[in-house]
Amino acid sequence: MLKELKLIVENIEESLRLDLYISKELNDISRSYVQKLIKSGNVRVNNEIIYSKKYKISEEDEIDIEIPEPEKLKLEPENIPIEIIYEDKDLLVVNKPQGMVVHPAPGHYSGTLVNALLYHSKSLSSINGIIRPGIVHRIDKDTSGLLMIAKNNKAHNSLAAQLKEHSINRVYYALVNGNIKVGSGTIDAPIGRHPVNRLKRAVVEKNSKKAVTHFKVIESYSGYTLVELKLETGRTHQIRVHMSYLGYPLVGDPLYGIKKKKFNLKGQMLHAKVLGFIHPTTLKYMEFNSELPEYFKALLKKMQRRK
Structure with missing residues (x-):
């Protein structure tokens, strides 16, 4: 209509x-x-x-x-290889590669993680509708790393509640521009839509939500820093916005980073490394750790040689 x-x-x-x-x-x-x-x-x-x-x-x-009335979208299962770290009757933990979109959206109706999941699994939660079956949380297209996927609605509700309570352990590694002068710290700065650029988020007071990121320096290089970041909240682009706000934008970030391109990267150097949560059925804590991708490790080796 x-x-x-x-x-x-x-x-x-x-x-x-x-x-x-x-x-x-x-x-x-x-x-x-x-x-x-x-x-x-x-x-x-x-x-x-x-x-x-x-x-x-x-x-x-x-x-x-x-x-016009939106076109009805039919999602097709696609035989796309995905790295499954863990799977049982309630959930999966997958290691998403850089460059893969999590779920269909305008411009990306195929080749997504959801298309791959539909091929792999006969059962996915329906809480987030037909566009996002099984998707409890997401990471950006060019961010790699761990995601939990719900195979039924009971598991979905449990994992979503843990996200809301900020009890899920989500740890990222990022390579940022500049040398951070303190060993660790907390960024407590609200995030909302950018006042001018609709594609971006920004630290703003009006129409924003509380956002908290804890960081720790892992290693310093010549003009760059490897940082461990722990999310307390999970706002869109949170780490990318917070590190840019702090004055240390992510290397390779096309939206919040330095415009001058270096190292021939395909996107921001950000990896969801650790994911820990309470299992919805067993009620036992589970934690998963993902190695940095090869392109990430290769760049860190370059940095080591420059020290």
Whole structure:
């Protein structure tokens, strides 16, 4: 069913681009999707179809927007190799490689961890819907490391509750730019959407959530530091945002890092190394440890030679 929305432009001091105004007014719709709607002829200004995202709107303009019903997504199992660290009737622990998206999203409907899980397992929890079966938590596409997957709803509820209580042990290793001058510390800084760039998160006071990261220096190199980071909370991009905020952005981070590319990396040097939790059925504590990927270890060897 087609969804129709009407906006009347009010209280603007200067003319704004059409796509910018709509995305600000409808903050649950991304600017890129707004631009797609405009290009498809789904936006009218004063009853005239506008095809240019750069069209400048004025005070009292009437904007009509037609939002088509989303296409029904059918997820296909795919025979993609995945490294399973542990599996029983309730859950799996997998070691996700860098470059793999966790679950389908616009632009990534295949080749994801979920596609691989659907092929591997006949049973996955349904709590997070058809797009994210079994997914209790996630890590970024270019972050590697350990993830727990729920095979039934009972296990999912138990693991999700532990996440909410901050009782799951999640330890990451990261290589950051700069030399951290203290041996350890805690970053307690709230994270919300970046005020300008919708792709980014930032340390902000307004519309933010509490975010806490504990860090410890493992080794220092010439201009770089290997850091162990323990998450107390789990906000989107938390480690990447916090380390950038502290002045030590992750090496290879395309969003929060230094623009000048070095070492020919495919993404940020961040690995989810340790994952510990209470098993939903046995109620025993389980902990898993993942080795750093080969590309990560190879770069650390380079750093060693530079010392």
